Amino acid sequence: MRDARDLEFVSRGPVGLERLREALEPGVRLAASPEHAVTHQWLDTFDRRLRRAGLSLELATEADPGQPTLLLEDRGALSAWSAPARPGDRAAGRRAWRLEELVGAGPMLRRLAPAVGIRALLPVAEVSTRTLEVRVLDAQDKTTVRLVVEERVGPVAPDELPRVRVVVGPLTGYRRHSDRLVARLRRLAELEPFSGGWPALLPSLAKTPAEVPAGPRLTPGLESAQVVRQILARLLAAAVANAPGVVADWDTEFLHDLRVSVRRARSALKLLGDCLDSREASPLAADLKWMGDLTTPTRDLDVHLLAVSAGGEWHLDPLLAAPLVPYLQARRAAARRQLVRGLRSARWNRAQRRWEEIARPRPPAGGGPGAVPIGELAGTRIALAYRRARRAGIHIEDDSPPEMLHTLRKRCKELRYLLEFFAPLLEGPPFLGLLSQLRALQDCLGEFQDTQVQAATLRELAAEMLADPTAGAEAVMGLGTVDQTLAERRRRARAEFASRFHDFARPRTRRAVAALQPGGRPAPMPT
Amino acid sequence: MRVVAAYNIKGGVGKTSAAVNLAFLGARDGYRTLIWDLDPQGGATFLFRVRPRVKGGVRTLVRRRSRLAAQVKSTDFDNLDLLPADFSYRNLDLALDQARRPTRRLAELVAPLSDHYDLLIMDCPPSASLVSEGVLRAADTLLVPLVPATLSLRTLDQLTHFVGQVKPPRPRVLPFLSMVDRRRRLHRDLAAQLRGQLPHLARAEVPASSAVEQMGPRRAPVVTFAPRAPAAVAYRDLWQQVLELGER
Ligand SMILES: Nc1ncnc2c1ncn2[C@@H]1O[C@H](COP(=O)(O)OP(=O)(O)OP(=O)(O)O)[C@@H](O)[C@H]1O
Ligand SMILES: [Mg+2]
Numbered sequence: 213m214r215d216a217r218d219l220e221f222v223s224r225g226p227v228g229l230e231r232l233r234e235a236l237e238p239g240v241r242l243a244a245s246p247e248h249a250v251t252h253q254w255l256d257t258f259d260r261r262l263r264r265a266g267l268s269l270e271l272a273t274e275a276d277p278g279q280p281t282l283l284l285e286d287r288g289a290l291s292a293w294s295a296p297a298r299p300g301d302r303a304a305g306r307r308a309w310r311l312e313e314l315v316g317a318g319p320m321l322r323r324l325a326p327a328v329g330i331r332a333l334l335p336v337a338e339v340s341t342r343t344l345e346v347r348v349l350d351a352q353d354k355t356t357v358r359l360v361v362e363e364r365v366g367p368v369a370p371d372e373l374p375r376v377r378v379v380v381g382p383l384t385g386y387r388r389h390s391d392r393l394v395a396r397l398r399r400l401a402e403l404e405p406f407s408g409g410w411p412a413l414l415p416s417l418a419k420t421p422a423e424v425p426a427g428p429r430l431t432p433g434l435e436s437a438q439v440v441r442q443i444l445a446r447l448l449a450a451a452v453a454n455a456p457g458v459v460a461d462w463d464t465e466f467l468h469d470l471r472v473s474v475r476r477a478r479s480a481l482k483l484l485g486d487c488l489d490s491r492e493a494s495p496l497a498a499d500l501k502w503m504g505d506l507t508t509p510t511r512d513l514d515v516h517l518l519a520v521s522a523g524g525e526w527h528l529d530p531l532l533a534a535p536l537v538p539y540l541q542a543r544r545a546a547a548r549r550q551l552v553r554g555l556r557s558a559r560w561n562r563a564q565r566r567w568e569e570i571a572r573p574r575p576p577a578g579g580g581p582g583a584v585p586i587g588e589l590a591g592t593r594i595a596l597a598y599r600r601a602r603r604a605g606i607h608i609e610d611d612s613p614p615e616m617l618h619t620l621r622k623r624c625k626e627l628r629y630l631l632e633f634f635a636p637l638l639e640g641p642p643f644l645g646l647l648s649q650l651r652a653l654q655d656c657l658g659e660f661q662d663t664q665v666q667a668a669t670l671r672e673l674a675a676e677m678l679a680d681p682t683a684g685a686e687a688v689m690g691l692g693t694v695d696q697t698l699a700e701r702r703r704r705a706r707a708e709f710a711s712r713f714h715d716f717a718r719p720r721t722r723r724a725v726a727a728l729q730p731g732g733r734p735a736p737m738p739t
Numbered sequence: 740m741r742v743v744a745a746y747n748i749k750g751g752v753g754k755t756s757a758a759v760n761l762a763f764l765g766a767r768d769g770y771r772t773l774i775w776d777l778d779p780q781g782g783a784t785f786l787f788r789v790r791p792r793v794k795g796g797v798r799t800l801v802r803r804r805s806r807l808a809a810q811v812k813s814t815d816f817d818n819l820d821l822l823p824a825d826f827s828y829r830n831l832d833l834a835l836d837q838a839r840r841p842t843r844r845l846a847e848l849v850a851p852l853s854d855h856y857d858l859l860i861m862d863c864p865p866s867a868s869l870v871s872e873g874v875l876r877a878a879d880t881l882l883v884p885l886v887p888a889t890l891s892l893r894t895l896d897q898l899t900h901f902v903g904q905v906k907p908p909r910p911r912v913l914p915f916l917s918m919v920d921r922r923r924r925l926h927r928d929l930a931a932q933l934r935g936q937l938p939h940l941a942r943a944e945v946p947a948s949s950a951v952e953q954m955g956p957r958r959a960p961v962v963t964f965a966p967r968a969p970a971a972v973a974y975r976d977l978w979q980q981v982l983e984l985g986e987r
Contacts, residue, residue: 353788
């Protein structure tokens with residue numbers, strides 16, 4: 213094991229072996245590798261789950277093809293192991309890996325899987341170096357300290373200097389040796405102490421691709437139209453950032469996130485679009501509906517595939533899942549072809565341009581429907597959305613048709629989006645209280661509807677597979693138990709509904725909505 | 740944490756050679772690995788070029804005056820650390836005997852290591868002593884090298900009997916053929932006979948090989964300097980089989 217953090221220096225000029233020797237005590241025995249080229253890639257999920265979990269994962273590949281090495285830094289402790297990934301993968305311009313492909317089935321999978329989840333790992337930064345590895349040896353030829361000199365090759369941005377790192381890797385049980393070495397290296401004038409490794413020298417590692425410049429801070433006095441444009445701009449940026457991952461099919465979350473952006477933009481137009489010019493807003497609303505619909509078939513199949521996979525929602529016996537998976541995959545491949553064609557179509561481009569145009573920031577208008585201060589508008593729109601949701605649910609009885617709950621679910625989503633759009637204006641206990649009651653209600657309604665949709669899909673699948681001579685009948689048998697489980701979950705969700713809705717609709721929550729006061733003025737009490 | 744012990748009552752059968760190679764292979768596969776050299780002769784310690792010395796000797800260790808982790812030395816390989824042998828390990832039996840619950844003592848010492856390691860390999864001295872009993876209670880898997888010799892089966896019987904006497908959970912026993920010289924008629928016959936009588940014998944079979952002997956002068960696992968040697972292939976296969984056995 214290598215201890216805590218490596219001790220490192222940086223230098224603006226090259227540092228050769230001879231120069232290092234000058235710093236060391238006479239008679240110290242060194243073994244040096246020939247200089248060799250190494251490419252270092254730092255990997256993370258698109259949404260930087262590793263970084264957020266305090267982990268850093270590096271894939272180091274030597275030009276002279278050997279097995280690439282993976283290095284994991286976990287809160288200061290560094291472990292290194294050979295990557296099972298074949299060396300050719302990088303040369304082939306590989307841009308994404310599934311975790312198991314990269315780390316194999318060993319203990320590293322167990323350590324990383326909780327953070328990574330179902331996401332793919334993408335290279336988020338890359339550095340190529342000429343690397344010299346030096347080992348300090350004792351009388352037994354045992355390594356007591358590792359020393360690495362890395363010089364960046366290739367173009368270096370001005371903010372990424374210096375280009376040379378000297379790293380002392382302390383070894384467990386030999387700390388004294390490395391401390392002594394570090395003290396000697398401090399005498400070399402060109403070496404500056406440093407910490408953080410290449411990542412600290414690479415601004416690109418610190419950013420999340422989906423991070424969008426926040427724009428002007430949301431304050432209650434801004435014109436509504438400006439704020440709505442800003443909301444649409446942020447959603448557009450997220451959609452654009454996720455599109456390449458959808459086309460390349462890195463993981464299923466790209467499509468999910470793309471859909472969420474489109475859906476939110478649709479709701480923003482529906483709920484707040486009247487502060488924009490309707491000649492702009494209505495065509496975009498139609499575009500967004502088309503964009504959303506385009507993504508639906510693939511997403512549905514993604515959901516089913518996740519449900520049937522090992523550890524998935526349906527807890528299917530692997531034997532039963534086995535014939536189902538290729539069947540669903542084939543259908544997904546077909547759906548994806550349509551999707552990718554759509555994403556590359558002129559229509560998509562036109563829609564995107566319209567979205568960009570409507571999101572383009574403009575100076576305050578000073579008058580018209582868009583000039584209302586956002587604080588005021590937010591308050592009334594939230595109160596309105598709450599009222600609508602309440603009305604949609606108030607007449608639901610134990611024997612009401614499911615459609616009434618589905619409608620209520622839509623109203624709740626609209627309220628939720630508004631609360632999210634305006635969250636920076638709303639912070640405080642009433643907001644958090646309302647949000648948690650809304651969430652609880654949404655979870656219940658989601659469970660009720662999703663289990664129904666899944667059960668319908670299941671029956672459809674069973675029918676299709678029975679009709680398909682290549683599919684194998686044994687898969688169909690296992691679906692019966694899944695159907696029962698889903699029905700039971702659905703029953704439970706329905707039974708919980710009344711109390712969840714009661715909490716959401718009771719006077720206390722109504723007062724909380726009225727107390728949100730985003731404009732400094734209480735919103736009208738919802739009735 | 741997997742705990743695998745290379746163990747046989749008999750000496751010179753290939754325990755240390757197997758322990759050292761499996762430790763390296765585990766580390767290479769991403770297991771944070773520790774090899775504990777319990778043999779006062781310090782074979783594994785020597786092969787990893789570490790000075791055989793435990794501060795305070797075996798008594799301090801057993802009395803838990805110092806944590807085991809404080810004695811750890813990094814080897815020259817990533818992910819692979821060593822708990823060195825010390826000549827005072829010849830008194831380990833005595834020290835254990837004076838501890839409370841002597842046969843559980845090793846398991847207690849080992850337990851906290853699981854915060855830092857995924858795999859512990861114990862290289863044991865040849866004997867059936869208190870130390871061995873402690874090892875049997877700490878390990879989930881016993882790797883037992885069997886040299887094709889007339890008495891090997893009897894030795895394994897003794898060992899199995901010994902394992903049967905310890906309190907559960909008992910380790911699984913994975914015997915494997917070691918130092919097999921296929922050119923010798925007697926070896927071929929005895930190997931076939933052992934295979935017939937022991938259905939749970941590992942499929943990997945480590946041949947008698949000059950590459951393994953080279954580990955001494957080179958002071959490194961054979962899988963690092965002669966990865967294509969048949970013995971190296973056999974150790975990789977053996978490691979695979981240990982993995983397949985999974986945790987207890
Ligand atoms: N497969 C092999 N082919 C040839 N020589 C071997 C082989 N395995 C081990 N040896 C040699 O046999 C000797 C004993 O091996 P090793 O130290 O691995 O056995 P051991 O069971 O640990 O011994 P001890 O009981 O003394 O601890 C060593 O010199 C070693 O190099
Ligand atoms: Mg030995």
